[in-house]
Amino acid sequence: MGRGFQVTNRTTGDSFACGDGQSVLKAMEQQGFKCVPVGCRGGGCGYCKIKVVEGDFECGKMSKAHVPPEAIEQGEVLACRIYPLTDLIIECLPQPAAGLASKQTTTKALR
Amino acid sequence: MKKGVMRPGHVQIRVLDMDEAVKHYTDLLGLIETDRDDQGRVYLKAWTEVDKFSVVLVQADEPGCDFMGFKVVDEAALNQLEKDLVDYGVEVEQVPAEELKDCGRRVRFTVPSGHAFELYADKKYTGKWGVSSVNPEAWPRGLQGMKAVRFDHCLFYGPELAAVYDIFVNVLGFHLAEQVLDPEGTRVAQFLTVSMKEHDVAFIHHEEKGKFHHASFYLDTWEAVLRAADLISMTDTSIDIGPTRHGLTHGQTIYFFDPSGNRNEVFCGGDYHYPDHKPVTWKAEDLGKAIFYHDRVLNERFLTVLT
Ligand code: FES
Ligand SMILES: [Fe+2]
Numbered sequence: 001m002g003r004g005f006q007v008t009n010r011t012t013g014d015s016f017a018c019g020d021g022q023s024v025l026k027a028m029e030q031q032g033f034k035c036v037p038v039g040c041r042g043g044g045c046g047y048c049k050i051k052v053v054e055g056d057f058e059c060g061k062m063s064k065a066h067v068p069p070e071a072i073e074q075g076e077v078l079a080c081r082i083y084p085l086t087d088l089i090i091e092c093l094p095q096p097a098a099g100l101a102s103k104q105t106t107t108k109a110l111r
Numbered sequence: 112m113k114k115g116v117m118r119p120g121h122v123q124i125r126v127l128d129m130d131e132a133v134k135h136y137t138d139l140l141g142l143i144e145t146d147r148d149d150q151g152r153v154y155l156k157a158w159t160e161v162d163k164f165s166v167v168l169v170q171a172d173e174p175g176c177d178f179m180g181f182k183v184v185d186e187a188a189l190n191q192l193e194k195d196l197v198d199y200g201v202e203v204e205q206v207p208a209e210e211l212k213d214c215g216r217r218v219r220f221t222v223p224s225g226h227a228f229e230l231y232a233d234k235k236y237t238g239k240w241g242v243s244s245v246n247p248e249a250w251p252r253g254l255q256g257m258k259a260v261r262f263d264h265c266l267f268y269g270p271e272l273a274a275v276y277d278i279f280v281n282v283l284g285f286h287l288a289e290q291v292l293d294p295e296g297t298r299v300a301q302f303l304t305v306s307m308k309e310h311d312v313a314f315i316h317h318e319e320k321g322k323f324h325h326a327s328f329y330l331d332t333w334e335a336v337l338r339a340a341d342l343i344s345m346t347d348t349s350i351d352i353g354p355t356r357h358g359l360t361h362g363q364t365i366y367f368f369d370p371s372g373n374r375n376e377v378f379c380g381g382d383y384h385y386p387d388h389k390p391v392t393w394k395a396e397d398l399g400k401a402i403f404y405h406d407r408v409l410n411e412r413f414l415t416v417l418t
Contacts, residue, residue: 038412039415044372044418045416
């Protein structure tokens with residue numbers, strides 16, 4: 001790994017290094033941190049959505065359903081599809097998807 | 112099959128980057144590119160399939176599944192099924208022949224879970240890839256990656272499973288092969304078949320409409336599933352879970368993601384279903400074992416990560 005950047009999650013306090021050209025999610029996973037939920041790792045599911053509060057980064061392709069252009073301006077992006085250009089400070093977002101999970105097995109009668 | 116719906120015929124999958132997607136579905140899964148069209152869509156098939164394509168990739172802003180198509184036995188059956196759908200109150204849309212290259216007219220409809228399906232009777236017959244139909248060899252040389260045998264089924268997530276069941280079973284002639292029931296007896300998962308396979312399409316209850324869980328491809332053996340797992344590591348492809356066995360269907364499986372985050376499965380084995388078989392039931396309380404027979408716990412990702 002070449003020159004790295006430091007990514008700090010201010011919600012959880014975790015901090016890890018991210019290599020050149022490496023996504024924030026991949027760096028986190030590789031170093032054994034669990035401070036961002038890991039889904040498809042392909043910019044498609046929105047599971048790894050975070051807010052970048054400080055620092056610059058490049059974006060790969062992300063699903064518009066999860067990251068409309070307004071969201072990118074707010075720094076709300078997918079950790080699996082951002083590549084730091086400077087040190088980053090990120091924070092966790094509330095997980096709308098996770099709320100649906102429990103309903104899988106406690107669904108109301110359909111008939 | 113008594114109403115003339117024969118088998119899964121195709122699935123159109125949205126991808127964020129076409130070049131990356133084609134590489135994934137050909138080099139890794141081992142599908143064969145058979146055509147492209149002026150909308151930029153790429154047509155693929157697995158080697159044992161006799162028709163020209165089964166997977167259509169289309170570039171889009173958000174990944175997911177546009178529709179799944181079932182082939183019906185002939186034009187008369189297509190006309191009858193179309194009429195039956197309309198009589199049942201399902202709105203149908205006509206997709207003209209050649210909208211997908213070398214495919215006949217399609218009858219498209221959306222079920223209450225929010226998923227679009229199609230019926231069609233004709234698609235260009237190109238025969239199995241790389242082997243003759245006379246004295247065929249066991250398999251063709253030159254297959255890539257996992258050497259997927261066929262496109263097998265899709266799993267969709269959405270609401271209104273009971274209404275979806277009514278259309279598939281009562282109108283289209285599918286059978287319920289397996290189900291998951293919650294403690295109140297509500298069906299929260301349904302595995303439906305028109306063949307001897309355990310499922311040709313499956314649904315799991317989810318509040319949000321129209322979500323795509325996975326497209327699945329058949330492999331011959333457990334050895335091939337392990338080899339698929341090796342290839343997933345060799346190519347640093349995003350893995351979901353496996354190799355493992357399902358309780359539901361008892362298939363041996365591995366899940367992974369395409370470069371746009373759509374989930375794929377390759378699997379082998381699994382139970383069979385004849386029309387006189389009663390549905391197999393799993394209890395929602397035991398969903399962990401029903402889905403991952405060895406771990407007996409669900410990974411959260413399986414229920415929530417969708418496109
Ligand atoms: S993990 Fe699916 S979008 Fe990042
Ligand atoms: Fe499956």
